[in-house]
Amino acid sequence: MQRRTSIDWRYSSLAVMLIAPWILSGCGGGGGNGGGGGDSQPAAPTVSLTAPSGGSVNRTVQLTANATAGSGVNRVEFLVDGNVIATDTTAPYSTDWDTSTVADGAHSVTARVVDAANVSATSAAATVNVLNSPTINVAVSSAEVFPSTNSTATGTGQLTFNLVTGVVTGGVTLSGITATLAHIHHGIAGTNGPVIVDFLASAADPNRWEVETGDVLNADQVNALLAGQLYVNVHSAAHPGGEIRGQIKPQGVVVGIAGLSGANVAPPQTNTATGFAAMTINESSNTATVHVQTTGVDDATEAHVHNAPAGENAAAPLLTLMKDPAVASHWLLEQQSITQAERDALAADRLYVDVHTPASPGGALRGQLSTEAEAPAAVTLTQLQTTIFTPSCAGCHTGGGSSLPASMNLSNAAATHAAIVGVASTEQPSLQRVTPGNPDASYLVRKIEGGPSITGARMPLGGAPLDAALIADVRAWITAGAANN
Numbered sequence: 001m002q003r004r005t006s007i008d009w010r011y012s013s014l015a016v017m018l019i020a021p022w023i024l025s026g027c028g029g030g031g032g033n034g035g036g037g038g039d040s041q042p043a044a045p046t047v048s049l050t051a052p053s054g055g056s057v058n059r060t061v062q063l064t065a066n067a068t069a070g071s072g073v074n075r076v077e078f079l080v081d082g083n084v085i086a087t088d089t090t091a092p093y094s095t096d097w098d099t100s101t102v103a104d105g106a107h108s109v110t111a112r113v114v115d116a117a118n119v120s121a122t123s124a125a126a127t128v129n130v131l132n133s134p135t136i137n138v139a140v141s142s143a144e145v146f147p148s149t150n151s152t153a154t155g156t157g158q159l160t161f162n163l164v165t166g167v168v169t170g171g172v173t174l175s176g177i178t179a180t181l182a183h184i185h186h187g188i189a190g191t192n193g194p195v196i197v198d199f200l201a202s203a204a205d206p207n208r209w210e211v212e213t214g215d216v217l218n219a220d221q222v223n224a225l226l227a228g229q230l231y232v233n234v235h236s237a238a239h240p241g242g243e244i245r246g247q248i249k250p251q252g253v254v255v256g257i258a259g260l261s262g263a264n265v266a267p268p269q270t271n272t273a274t275g276f277a278a279m280t281i282n283e284s285s286n287t288a289t290v291h292v293q294t295t296g297v298d299d300a301t302e303a304h305v306h307n308a309p310a311g312e313n314a315a316a317p318l319l320t321l322m323k324d325p326a327v328a329s330h331w332l333l334e335q336q337s338i339t340q341a342e343r344d345a346l347a348a349d350r351l352y353v354d355v356h357t358p359a360s361p362g363g364a365l366r367g368q369l370s371t372e373a374e375a376p377a378a379v380t381l382t383q384l385q386t387t388i389f390t391p392s393c394a395g396c397h398t399g400g401g402s403s404l405p406a407s408m409n410l411s412n413a414a415a416t417h418a419a420i421v422g423v424a425s426t427e428q429p430s431l432q433r434v435t436p437g438n439p440d441a442s443y444l445v446r447k448i449e450g451g452p453s454i455t456g457a458r459m460p461l462g463g464a465p466l467d468a469a470l471i472a473d474v475r476a477w478i479t480a481g482a483a484n485n
Helices: 002-024 219-226 340-347 381-393 415-418 443-448 468-479
Strands: 046-052 055-057 060-068 073-080 081-088 093-098 105-115 120-122 126-130 134-140 154-161 166-174 179-186 195-201 208-211 232-235 242-249 255-262 274-282 287-295 300-305 330-337 351-356 365-368
Touching: 046 105, 060 073, 060 105, 073 093, 073 330, 081 093, 120 219, 120 381, 134 166, 134 232, 154 232, 154 242, 166 179, 166 195, 166 232, 179 208, 219 232, 255 351, 274 365, 274 381, 287 351, 330 340, 381 415, 381 468, 443 468
Parallel strands: 055 126
Antiparallel strands: 046 060, 060 093, 073 081, 073 105, 105 120, 105 126, 134 154, 134 242, 154 166, 166 208, 179 195, 179 232, 195 208, 232 242, 255 274, 255 365, 274 287, 287 330, 300 351, 351 365
């Protein structure tokens, strides 16, 4: 009996030794981990919103997200301010959000993933500013007009654009100008373009011009607006092509302008050439567009943008412009990538534009770009004597004869002023050669413009007509009072 018990005990111990590891491994039906080879849980779902990341949005915006789930993604939901606006069940996960369904202002955008087990996770929120009806301040002056009108007139106003419907409202209030027309044109700074919106004079205020009711932008024009490619132009009888102008600059668009002259070159150059440069920065795409218009340097060989303060020369160009094959006086560069450092340089007035010619390989014209538009200095008679009367008129108008042309003395500024300002025309005595303040009533202007109402030939007699910029200078001097300056 005792021996049998000893044998039974040994066999029982062996059984325990053989069975215990199997039980502990979880293979013994109903082990502590629920059986079936170690019941590991599937990976939890994750989701991240990849667009938009923030900032301003308008019209229709694409929302995108990345999502994963161990048990499989059932769907990804897109939420605005906590409300589901769309669901996508197939990667890559995205939807188009019509932002016009919410009010302008700040909104929270998130993505939520739901897996096959109905477990969900939500992304971090992106805060966006919906801006479908921006109101944009606009200022108009002669600073952005080329050829320059040298007008001292100005204007300010606000324009509101509905980017969804294209409706435009608002207007500008003017000072120092008797406007005949006002419009919104399609053209980036430094270029001229067609009229797309009309203004009407206010019946209550002759200095106020309002957008004509019912005028709208089409989709392409809305895109042009957001790229800084629209401008306000105000016309007058003296300047039917436009006396003052201002680029419409929405959020994210910066415009730098510069007047170009030989006097700005380092060292200064003596010439009568002029120019105008405009750089438009699109901050959302980090690109720059540059347009340069010149007169008197059609033989120019190069034009650049450089990084250096006024009076100093940069070692190498920052941007190289292309000469317009159709217009020798036009240089341009479209949609060129630009860095934040270069944007900062523009803001600090460190960028300049120069134009090179065979006679002035170091630069014939130069101007420092500035985001603060300034009207050009008033034209003086001394300047006109140098650019027009001495080279183009004094050879015949010597003052040494008894009849025209020699009877008129245009040999120096003092003699020119005495000969033309307030003096009746010999050819048309009912008109003064120069009527201070009124270029259209001045016979001198009619003679150099070659209008149909003149007697005899257009001036300068036997020579090339004056270019538009020089005629504009004469008009500006007369408009300002035709001073003996």
